[in-house]
Amino acid sequence: MSIPPGLPPNTMTALPSISGRHPDYKDDWMDIPRTKLYTNVFVWDEIERKILLGYKKRGFGMGLYNGFGGKVESGETVSEAALRELKEESGISANIVHCGTLLFFAKGESCAHLVEVFRATSFAGDPTESEEMRPDWYALSLPDSDENSRTRKQDPFEEAAAIMSNDLPSIPFDHMWPDVPLWFPLMLSEKRFIGRVDFAKFKDDATGTLKDAMVKWWIGTITATSDS
Ligand SMILES: Nc1[nH]c(=O)nc2c1ncn2[C@H]1C[C@H](O)[C@@H](COP(=O)(O)OP(=O)(O)OP(=O)(O)O)O1
Numbered sequence: 001m002s003i004p005p006g007l008p009p010n011t012m013t014a015l016p017s018i019s020g021r022h023p024d025y026k027d028d029w030m031d032i033p034r035t036k037l038y039t040n041v042f043v044w045d046e047i048e049r050k051i052l053l054g055y056k057k058r059g060f061g062m063g064l065y066n067g068f069g070g071k072v073e074s075g076e077t078v079s080e081a082a083l084r085e086l087k088e089e090s091g092i093s094a095n096i097v098h099c100g101t102l103l104f105f106a107k108g109e110s111c112a113h114l115v116e117v118f119r120a121t122s123f124a125g126d127p128t129e130s131e132e133m134r135p136d137w138y139a140l141s142l143p144d145s146d147e148n149s150r151t152r153k154q155d156p157f158e159e160a161a162a163i164m165s166n167d168l169p170s171i172p173f174d175h176m177w178p179d180v181p182l183w184f185p186l187m188l189s190e191k192r193f194i195g196r197v198d199f200a201k202f203k204d205d206a207t208g209t210l211k212d213a214m215v216k217w218w219i220g221t222i223t224a225t226s227d228s
Pocket of ligand 1: 038039040041059060061066067068069070071072104113115177179180
């Protein structure tokens, strides 16, 4: 499958990419009326094998765990926005490295989220709760890169489950956006990636309420761009 619309078309991706669709969703990628730029920063400590996640206390994504990020304001670069949001939401500063570009769109919404993802393995300051986020450490177990490429599992959920464990609580994938297991292992193994995930509301059998579910997705590992 080629790179989905809305993502940088001049990107060379490596195989295999991860793609799929909900069994009840037959349509193609949705038309996106407008896109807003966001950041998301994940900080982990390779020596202590731990990753910092924030519990979202209010607003969009409330009740979910995520990295630290938000809208890019006019007049700031994406990296400046990433550092600002990280500081505002977690109280720390970090040496960030851009690692991914993800496009999310939910049917019926007026705007898609184009999220620039950054990683950092060195940081300064003590994680501090803000009005928006409660930061906490979770267990990290990084696959070593040779082993990772040799034993790469096809099922991203299985892979995500396999990369965690120590005394800290496990990464709460069940309480993160459902797309996270698709690209998290790529980020933790320091690969560069792009991807798109479309969502639509489906009835949740357990609760009977309408819930956003992934209906179509594609994630690719970047090998190069024409301007890199
Ligand atoms: N499907 C998805 N998977 C994911 O992992 N992160 C997502 C996501 N959809 C959105 N995000 C991230 C992007 C960004 O880091 C965060 C949304 O940012 P915010 O909630 O801070 O947005 P706001 O509109 O409140 O912006 P600010 O007012 O600037 O904080 O959620």
